[in-house]
Amino acid sequence: xxxxxxxHPTKQLLAGYCGIIxxxxxxxxFILGYAPEGFIMLVVSVVAGSxxxxxxxxxxxxxxxxxxxxYLNKPPEEFVNTYFVNKQGWF
Numbered sequence: 001x002x003x004x005x006x007x008h009p010t011k012q013l014l015a016g017y018c019g020i021i022x023x024x025x026x027x028x029x030f031i032l033g034y035a036p037e038g039f040i041m042l043v044v045s046v047v048a049g050s051x052x053x054x055x056x057x058x059x060x061x062x063x064x065x066x067x068x069x070x071y072l073n074k075p076p077e078e079f080v081n082t083y084f085v086n087k088q089g090w091f
Contacts, residue, residue, distance in 0.1 A: 016072035023064010
């Protein structure tokens, strides 16, 4: 069993919904404490998106959408083991 902190289910829901809505900017990564991964998504969305007429932003939004759905479909124990204990940064 993992250490299920009372804030973990809240973070799971918040990260999942932010991944679906604001996933292109990496907000869900910052919520889970993955600042480097969130910064990478933010830079790719803003900088590369300006050079590719928004195509990079759409790709990052798709990545965020997929990650948000993955977050919301995991049971709380598996979510904690995957993202807080094992520190899996991507998918």
